[in-house]
Amino acid sequence: MADVPSVxxxxxxxxxxxxxxxxxxxxxxxxDYPEDxxxxxxxxxxxxxxVHRLVEAGVDVVKRYLQEVTPEDLTGLLGIISxxxxxxxxxxxxxxxxxxxxxxxxxMVVPPDTLRMFVDIAERxxxxxxxxxxxxxxxxxxxxxxxxIPTCADGxxxxxxxxxxxxxxxxxxxxxxxYLYKKAHDNERGIVRLEGVLDIDHLLE
Numbered sequence: 001m002a003d004v005p006s007v008x009x010x011x012x013x014x015x016x017x018x019x020x021x022x023x024x025x026x027x028x029x030x031x032d033y034p035e036d037x038x039x040x041x042x043x044x045x046x047x048x049x050x051v052h053r054l055v056e057a058g059v060d061v062v063k064r065y066l067q068e069v070t071p072e073d074l075t076g077l078l079g080i081i082s083x084x085x086x087x088x089x090x091x092x093x094x095x096x097x098x099x100x101x102x103x104x105x106x107x108m109v110v111p112p113d114t115l116r117m118f119v120d121i122a123e124r125x126x127x128x129x130x131x132x133x134x135x136x137x138x139x140x141x142x143x144x145x146x147x148x149i150p151t152c153a154d155g156x157x158x159x160x161x162x163x164x165x166x167x168x169x170x171x172x173x174x175x176x177x178x179y180l181y182k183k184a185h186d187n188e189r190g191i192v193r194l195e196g197v198l199d200i201d202h203l204l205e
Contacts, residue, residue: 005099005119007038007160008092012084013054013106015047020107025057027109033116041092042106043084062088081156082176094168105157118160127190128165129181132158156180 054061118130156177
């Protein structure tokens, strides 16, 4: 089994996503990828009760708190998500280390073969990023005050990237989803987009 790449499945989340927790965790457990080669890490932003619910659901939780934020506060939410990636997820990916990081947002349920397919594509093509390109938050670049580039529409809902794309302790800027795609694009690391391929269930409340 050692020849199967290891994957850290990462999910910054907060209490407003509690409604999707049961289906999200069930979707993760249904992934057709060896359990000893994957691990789910959920980074919570504040609420202790929600932390307990995550633990009861059988997932690893790292608690990080910056500020109270609502889903409508996109700028604040993006900042907290970026903080979770820089302070918890990327360091954990290097500590283990894991070969890949799979970003799967807390309101996304993907088909069971998604992770296996993404890793297979990355291994065969040498791509550093494989994205489902589900097309949310297409205005992220504008809100972040950055030039609009096509890759910014991909988001972080369902994307696999190689750990080596980021160095340990690297400053990931205030908007991680923009930075991830821009870095891969600028360094010609290779991005594979699977637009319209996956039947993703986006659990909007």
